[in-house]
Amino acid sequence: MSANRKPKVATVWLDGCSGCHMSFLDIDERLVALSSLIDIVYSPVVDPKDFPTDVDVTLVEGAVSSEEDLHKIQVIRQRTKILISLGDCAVTGNVPAMRNSYEPAELLARAYVENAQSPDSRQPPTRGLPALRPKAQPVHELVKVDLYLPGCPPPADAIHFVVAELLAGRTPDPSQLTRFGR
Amino acid sequence: MTVPTIVPAQSFSMKIDGIDVSARAGQTILEVAQENGIEIPMLCYVEGLSNWGGCRLCLVEVVGQKKLFPACSTAASEDAQVVTNSERLQRYRRTILELIFSERNHVCAVCVSNGHCELQAMAQKLGMTHIHVPYRFPSHDVDSSHDRFRLDQNRCILCTRCVRVCAEIEGAATKGVSGRGIESLIINDLKEAWGDSQTCTSCSKCVHVCPTGALVEKGTAAAEMAKRRQFLPYLTVMRENTP
Amino acid sequence: MTPEELRHKAAEERTAQKRYKHCLNVCMAAGCMSSGADQVKEALTSVVRRYGMEEEVPVRAVGCMGLCSAGPLVSVEPKGVLYQEVKAEDASDIVTSVNDVPVKRIHCPTDTPFFTRQKKIVLENCGKVDPERLEDYIAADGYEALLKVLTEMKPAEVVQQVTISGLRGRGGAGFPTGLKWGTVSKAGTGQKYVICNADEGDPGAFMDRAVLESDPHRVLEGMAVAGYAVGADRGYIYIRAEYPLAIKRLRLAIRQATRAGLLGNQIFGTTFNFNIELRLGAGAFVCGEETALIASIEGRRGLPRPRPPFPANYGLFGRPTLINNVETLANIPTIIRNGGAWFASIGTEKSKGTKVFALAGRVQNTGLIEVPMGVTLREIIFDIGGGIPEGKKFKAVQTGGPSGGCIPEQHLDMPVDYESLMQVGSIMGSGGMIVMDETSNMVDVARFFMEFCMTESCGKCVPCRVGTYQMHELLDRIHRGQGTPTDLELLKELCDVVKNTSLCGLGQTSPNPVLSTLRYFEHEYQELIAAANQAHAATPAGEVTR
Numbered sequence: 001m002s003a004n005r006k007p008k009v010a011t012v013w014l015d016g017c018s019g020c021h022m023s024f025l026d027i028d029e030r031l032v033a034l035s036s037l038i039d040i041v042y043s044p045v046v047d048p049k050d051f052p053t054d055v056d057v058t059l060v061e062g063a064v065s066s067e068e069d070l071h072k073i074q075v076i077r078q079r080t081k082i083l084i085s086l087g088d089c090a091v092t093g094n095v096p097a098m099r100n101s102y103e104p105a106e107l108l109a110r111a112y113v114e115n116a117q118s119p120d121s122r123q124p125p126t127r128g129l130p131a132l133r134p135k136a137q138p139v140h141e142l143v144k145v146d147l148y149l150p151g152c153p154p155p156a157d158a159i160h161f162v163v164a165e166l167l168a169g170r171t172p173d174p175s176q177l178t179r180f181g182r
Numbered sequence: 183m184t185v186p187t188i189v190p191a192q193s194f195s196m197k198i199d200g201i202d203v204s205a206r207a208g209q210t211i212l213e214v215a216q217e218n219g220i221e222i223p224m225l226c227y228v229e230g231l232s233n234w235g236g237c238r239l240c241l242v243e244v245v246g247q248k249k250l251f252p253a254c255s256t257a258a259s260e261d262a263q264v265v266t267n268s269e270r271l272q273r274y275r276r277t278i279l280e281l282i283f284s285e286r287n288h289v290c291a292v293c294v295s296n297g298h299c300e301l302q303a304m305a306q307k308l309g310m311t312h313i314h315v316p317y318r319f320p321s322h323d324v325d326s327s328h329d330r331f332r333l334d335q336n337r338c339i340l341c342t343r344c345v346r347v348c349a350e351i352e353g354a355a356t357k358g359v360s361g362r363g364i365e366s367l368i369i370n371d372l373k374e375a376w377g378d379s380q381t382c383t384s385c386s387k388c389v390h391v392c393p394t395g396a397l398v399e400k401g402t403a404a405a406e407m408a409k410r411r412q413f414l415p416y417l418t419v420m421r422e423n424t425p
Numbered sequence: 426m427t428p429e430e431l432r433h434k435a436a437e438e439r440t441a442q443k444r445y446k447h448c449l450n451v452c453m454a455a456g457c458m459s460s461g462a463d464q465v466k467e468a469l470t471s472v473v474r475r476y477g478m479e480e481e482v483p484v485r486a487v488g489c490m491g492l493c494s495a496g497p498l499v500s501v502e503p504k505g506v507l508y509q510e511v512k513a514e515d516a517s518d519i520v521t522s523v524n525d526v527p528v529k530r531i532h533c534p535t536d537t538p539f540f541t542r543q544k545k546i547v548l549e550n551c552g553k554v555d556p557e558r559l560e561d562y563i564a565a566d567g568y569e570a571l572l573k574v575l576t577e578m579k580p581a582e583v584v585q586q587v588t589i590s591g592l593r594g595r596g597g598a599g600f601p602t603g604l605k606w607g608t609v610s611k612a613g614t615g616q617k618y619v620i621c622n623a624d625e626g627d628p629g630a631f632m633d634r635a636v637l638e639s640d641p642h643r644v645l646e647g648m649a650v651a652g653y654a655v656g657a658d659r660g661y662i663y664i665r666a667e668y669p670l671a672i673k674r675l676r677l678a679i680r681q682a683t684r685a686g687l688l689g690n691q692i693f694g695t696t697f698n699f700n701i702e703l704r705l706g707a708g709a710f711v712c713g714e715e716t717a718l719i720a721s722i723e724g725r726r727g728l729p730r731p732r733p734p735f736p737a738n739y740g741l742f743g744r745p746t747l748i749n750n751v752e753t754l755a756n757i758p759t760i761i762r763n764g765g766a767w768f769a770s771i772g773t774e775k776s777k778g779t780k781v782f783a784l785a786g787r788v789q790n791t792g793l794i795e796v797p798m799g800v801t802l803r804e805i806i807f808d809i810g811g812g813i814p815e816g817k818k819f820k821a822v823q824t825g826g827p828s829g830g831c832i833p834e835q836h837l838d839m840p841v842d843y844e845s846l847m848q849v850g851s852i853m854g855s856g857g858m859i860v861m862d863e864t865s866n867m868v869d870v871a872r873f874f875m876e877f878c879m880t881e882s883c884g885k886c887v888p889c890r891v892g893t894y895q896m897h898e899l900l901d902r903i904h905r906g907q908g909t910p911t912d913l914e915l916l917k918e919l920c921d922v923v924k925n926t927s928l929c930g931l932g933q934t935s936p937n938p939v940l941s942t943l944r945y946f947e948h949e950y951q952e953l954i955a956a957a958n959q960a961h962a963a964t965p966a967g968e969v970t971r
Contacts, residue, residue, distance in 0.1 A: 088291055091312050093319070098289060101321030135319055140312060148311035152291030179306040181290025181297065182405075235731040236886045238926045250925060255731045277922045281891035315895050315915065340884065359726065359884070362709065364894040366884035 007056040007167065010042035011086070012076060014069045015096040015136055016062030019153040020087035021045065024059070026156035034160075037167055053079050057166055059086040059149075059159075063096040064137050066130035077143040082166065085139045086159070088152040088180060096136040104132040147171075151178035194260040199267065205258040212240055212253040215266060222266050223275055223304060225282075226341035227254040228391055228411070230418035231350055234342055238278050239304070242266045250274075272308070279304060280313045285364070286320060287336040288394070294407035295395030301339060302394075325370070327377030330400055331389050333368065338396035340366055344388035351417055356382040368396070387413075426686040428572055428693055431563065438564035447482045447523045448502045449473070452552060454489035454638045455631075455670050456792070457496035461512070465497050468516035482523055488639020490552035491543075493792035495533060500552070509533035538808040539790050544771070546779050547755045548795045551639035556674050559681040562642040568687050570761035571649050575695045583654035584610055587757070589765030591777030596622055596713075596750030597828065597854045598930070599776075599843040605747065608737040609655040612745035617657035619648050620722070620741065620748045623664035623671070624706045624713040627826025628877060630857030632781040633751035635793045637664070637671035640755070641678035645701060647754030649688060650761060652699045655747050660701040663718050667708065675703060710827075710881035714929050715740075715748045717883065728885045729929035750855065752781055772798030776842035780853070784810050786860040787817065796841070803837040806860055817862035821945070825854025827874045827881075828934030830941025831867060850941040852934070867946040868953060872900040874938035882932065889932030892923035896939065908954045917943070 013021060021044060027034070041052045051072075058080040064070050077083055088094035099107055108124040116122050139145055149162055158177035165172035192207045198220050205214040210233075215222050226237040233255040240253040245263035253266070265271070282301065290302050322335035340359070345368065348357040356379050360369045370376045389397045390411045398407045426434075442448075451457075451466040469484045490498045495509035501523055508519060508531045518528045545551075554561035562568070574583050588603025609617060621644060625633040637644060648660045664672055679701050682688040690698040704722050711717045712727040719741050721727035740746025756778060760768045769777050776798040782805065785791050789811030796805060802822060806812070813819050821831040830851035832839075839845050843853050861870065879893040899916045902908045920936035920943075927933045943950065 085312065092283075092289075093317060094289055094291055097317070097319060098287065098292075100287075100319035138312070138317070140314070141316060145312070150311055173309065173311075175306060175309040175311050179290075180288070180302055181293065181299075233731075234885075235928060238886050238888055238928070241926055252731055252928075257733075274922055274926050277918065278887050278926060281887055281895065284895065285887075285891045315919070316898065318894070339887075340890070361884070362711075363879060363882035363884045363890055366890065 006037060006039045008041045008052065008054065009038045009163070010040070010051065010055045010058040010076075010080070011044065012042070012051075012058060012060045012062075012072065013044050014060060014062030014073065014090070014139075015065035016087060016089040017095070018044070018061070020059075020061035020089075023151075023153035023156050024086075024159050027160045028156070030160055034163065038163075051076055051079060055080045057082045057084065057163070059084045060090045060139055061086045063089045063093045064133070064139055064142050065096050066132055068130035070133065070142060073139060073143050082146045083139075083144070084147040084149055084162065085145045086149050087154055088150055090139045091148050091150045092180060093136055093138045094152060097138075100135045104134060107132065147174075149174050149178065150180050152180075152182050154178045196258055196261060197263040199265060209258045210254060211242060211251070211256050211258050211262075211264055214258045215253060215264075220266060222253050223308065224254060225300060225304060225339060225393055226343065228343050228347075228414060230414040231343060231346040231391070234346065237282075237339075237341060239275050241271060241274065243268055243271065276308055276310055277315070279308055279310060280315050282339050283313045284315045284317050286318075286322065286338060289336075292404050293337060293395040294398050294402040294404055295337070295409075296405040298405070298408045299395060300393035325376050326400065327375035328379075328382070328384070328400075329377065330384060331376065331386065332398050332400050333370070333376055334396050334398070335367060336396075337394045338368055339394055340368065341393060342368075343391040343393065344368060344397055347387045347391045347414070351414065352383060352385050352387050354381050354383050354385070357388055426693065428576060431568060431572060431687075431693075434560065435563045435566070435569075438560045442564060445481060445483055447504070449482060449484045449519065449523075450487040450490075450500045450502055450552065451484065452488065452490045452496060452498040453486040453556075454551075454635055455668075456489065456493035456635075457498055458670070460496045460510075462497035464513045465499060465511050465516065468513035469499070469520065472516045472520045476520060478520065482520065485555050486557065487553060488551045488556045489548075489635040489793055491548070491793045492533070492539060492790060494790055495792075498533070498552075501527075502553075505535060507533040507535050537811075538804075539794070539811065542800075542804065542809050543795050544779050544797045545795045546759050546768075546771075547636060547643075547752055547781050548639075548793070549759065550643065551635065551793075554640060556639050556641055557677055559642060559678070559685060559687075562640070566762060567642055567758070568646055568682075570758035571646050571653075571687065572693055573761055574650050574653050575693050575697055580610060580654045580656060583650065583761070586761060586765040587654070590756075590760045590768035591765075591772075591775075592753065592756055592760065592768065593776065593843065594750060595752035595756070595780065595855065597825065597852060599853055602749065602753055605737060605749070606651065606654050608735075609657075609745050609747040612738050614656070616659070616742075616744045617655055618741045618744060618746045619652045619655065619657045619660040620715075620718065620746060621648055621660065621662040621754055622713060622715070622718060622748055622750045623662055623668075624710075624718060625668075625751070625855060626665065626710040626713050626881075627828075627855055627857040628874075629783060629785045629823075629859045630826055630855055631783045632793065632856045634668050634671050635783075636751055636755050636781070637668070638674055641671070641674045642682065643755050643758055644675075644751055645678055645682055645688065647749075647757035648701060649692070649699045650757050651747055651749065651754065653697055655745075657747065658698045658700070660699060661704050661722055661741070662701060663704045663706060663712070663722060665706040665708065672703065672705065679703070709883065710877075711883040711929070711931050714931055717929070718748070719746065728883050729931070731928060752856070773840060773842045775844055776853075780841065780856060782856045782858045784858050784860070786823075786858075787813055787862040787865075788860040789814050798842050799840040801838050801840055802832065805841065805858070806837070810860065813860070813862050817864065820861045820863050820865055821867065821870075823851075823859040823861065823870065823874075823938070824857065825852035825937070826857045827877045828852060828930065828937055829854045829857075830937050831861070831870060831945065832941070833945040850944050851937070866904070867942040867949045868900060868904045871939045871942045872897065872904050875900050875935070878931065878935035882935075886926075886928035886932060888923045889927045889929075889935065892919050892927070893932070893935050895919055896923065896936070900939070903950060903953050903957075906953055906957045906960070908950075908957055910954060910958075913950055913954060 243265040
């Protein structure tokens with residue numbers, strides 16, 4: 001990371017519950033200190049709508065579950081120097097991957113037909129719903145990932161440690177601060 | 183009643199990780215290491231049950247030998263120099279552990295054994311932050327037919343601790359393995375629903391030796407299933423010393 | 426049976442055989458049987474009867490003559506005329522020409538390298554004796570070796586002769602047989618066992634089956650000699666249930682030998698007892714691994730266990746046990762009759778004697794052959810095997826089954842012995858030899874063998890159970906044209922892990938077909954991967970919005 005500008009950091013939310021982002025926010029007052037060192041250029045918690053072209057660090061929450069997820073992560077990979085899988089869904093597939101023993105059509109039928117509340121909507125939506133991939137997969141099975149931060153969610157301390165270490169120019173090993181599950 | 187006479191076993195010295203240790207004839211490398219506070223990873227071994235040698239995590243190097251040896255089932259020998267934690271062993275262990283994770287569906291976050299699981303703890307101990315072999319995502323059943331216990335194949339690592347404790351300690355031999363290779367499955371009796379088993383005594387030993395959330399007590403929520411297996415060495419010792 | 430009775434029987438049978446002017450031998454081993462040998466035999470018998478020639482031309486069933494690809498085979502003895510691809514309709518031509526020139530249409534010349542370049546020890550009676558007649562075997566010096574050891578040799582002397590012979594285990598690993606026998610003989614007193622491993626399971630291998638179908642008494646005799654040498658009075662033959670003909674003939678042979686007093690108690694009036702039982706395998710390849718085989722005989726799940734302790738000290742039912750493969754034991758009677766030194770004069774310095782190979786795949790003459798150790802692969806494939814059919818180019822030969830490897834053209838002039846094969850990344854194995862031509866894709870070959878290892882893994886240890894699955898998936902992906910360079914890296918890594926950490930030989934050697942094809946044909950992997958990447962490269966990347 002060059003010294004003459006603040007590193008650009010992004011966070012992305014694919015197929016996950018947003019718990020990892022909550023944990024990220026749990027860094028609490030240390031966020032204030034961090035914000036003077038980094039630019040958060042893209043995130044569910046900031047405004048920009050388009051993923052910038054030259055991001056230094058991207059934290060990805062969630063598994064790759066839909067074609068839209070795949071498209072996003074491929075673009076993000078191209079535009080990011082250091083890609084971090086944040087949390088178990090991104091690292092292992094976790095809960096989103098529990099659907100993997102079913103066909104996508106079965107899932108849609110379960111959600112939109114069998115469990116439908118209103119008698120008018122007894123079919124899966126035909127528009128606005130990203131196509132499900134046959135399996136929800138961890139991010140690194142689809143694009144190269146540089147660092148892994150497992151945990152459901154990863155503790156705020158672990159997230160802070162990883163970002164701080166990267167800022168200091170070191171390669172962090174978070175394995176003793178977090179683990180699969182919680 | 184005969185009183186067992188205690189004959190002191192012949193002892194000798196050997197080296198583990200460069201440390202001089204003393205061992206008794208008949209001890210395994212694993213036992214000697216444990217007595218000396220040297221930790222060797224393992225998942226299928228449990229004190230008090232027969233050796234299985236299947237998880238391969240306890241493989242160690244013996245200086246001068248090309249092959250690797252499972253510490254759990256290799257006898258300690260005089261003047262042997264054992265290495266338990268070389269870079270090569272660490273690499274092998276990591277991959278073996280990854281293979282285990284890739285085999286079934288280990289979703290730690292929602293598992294009742296979350297936080298009490300030997301597999302989960304082993305991953306952290308070996309510094310594993312992700313699995314670089316592809317996940318299989320197989321489809322497996324959960325057998326909840328027993329009144330008190332549940333068998334979740336998704337979390338099973340086929341260590342056969344349950345099979346061994348059921349046959350060797352409880353003497354019921356309800357648990358067994360069907361199929362082979364990647365199709366292996368822990369079963370009850372002749373692959374029947376656990377609840378229908380005529381041989382199961384509901385002793386819960388299998389549940390408490392199970393290292394993961396594959397065998398659990400019903401009514402536990404995520405992270406609530408702590409296992410108690412202190413009974414095992416006690417039972418074994420009692421049995422061995424009862425004439 | 427007393428020694429005198431044995432000799433008398435042999436002389437009597439030889440005289441009886443000489444009475445006939447001609448003899449029609451029909452191969453009745455599984456290969457020829459499956460192409461209709463039994464109809465041929467029936468037709469020959471009825472033609473002979475029709476011509477009233479029963480007294481001069483008997484029709485006999487014999488075992489494997491070797492050239493399986495040309496079956497059904499019929500030979501006219503003692504003239505030595507061989508007929509190939511015989512049909513029932515040919516019977517009358519064959520019978521009417523016994524005193525005349527051979528029938529040209531079906532005549533198979535026997536002055537070709539396939540026949541002249543072989544040296545038969547294990548197969549010496551195959552295709553010559555009727556496997557279902559004890560008298561035939563006795564006439565061919567059968568049970569002479571057993572008589573000799575029981576009446577003239579001490580057990581230690583028998584072990585010594587086997588040691589001098591330099592015989593090594595023919596099941597695959599090549600462990601010195603004499604050393605193994607010596608270990609078991611010295612492993613204390615009390616109950617000991619001899620096990621014959623007939624769980625032949627390598628794809629394309631049928632050496633043991635042929636020996637058992639063609640000359641079962643030879644194996645029984647070898648076992649009895651072994652029992653005497655190591656101090657065992659009980660033998661088991663562990664044979665796969667998929668060999669019904671071999672099982673039938675073994676059962677018959679055991680019954681015959683027991684009735685004749687050649688097995689059982691007080692053999693030849695000595696104090697030596699030896700009884701043999703059959704155990705049928707239920708189709709698991711891993712049961713060929715000795716500790717799994719023992720577990721299976723004991724009635725447990727056929728799973729291997731860590732060694733040591735080795736079966737020589739702690740084997741069947743916890744007792745010292747000698748386990749030898751069919752071919753190893755079949756060598757024993759001849760070694761005893763002719764002496765260890767005679768056997769040691771054949772072959773190379775470290776690999777003595779001969780080896781039986783099941784020659785299969787893309788080669789003119791597929792079948793069963795026996796050659797002295799040290800001949801080159803080129804001689805086997807191009808001289809004995811007759812080269813590659815349809816003018817195709819040779820690509821590789823696979824030896825050693827799923828534990829072996831693929832050997833390319835540049836090593837064809839290497840002598841066939843345990844060490845040389847190991848050096849080029851394969852193994853002797855039990856004797857399967859599959860020849861491949863230019864049309865074979867080596868990734869596909871590796872994938873085939875990995876699929877075999879995956880489905881045959883017992884599942885006890887993690888590296889073999891999951892590793893073979895993962896390696897198979899990767900090979901399949903690369904072969905389908907969807908592989909990436911990362912996949913190849915992972916494949917190599919898994920080869921290393923599975924090879925070094927698996928519990929038994931099956932797992933430890935399962936990466937060999939991958940490693941050997943990578944060693945000589947990595948470009949085929951690379952080409953498939955490069956093609957896959959090119960097809961993949963055109964994925965456009967658009968804008969991302971939340």
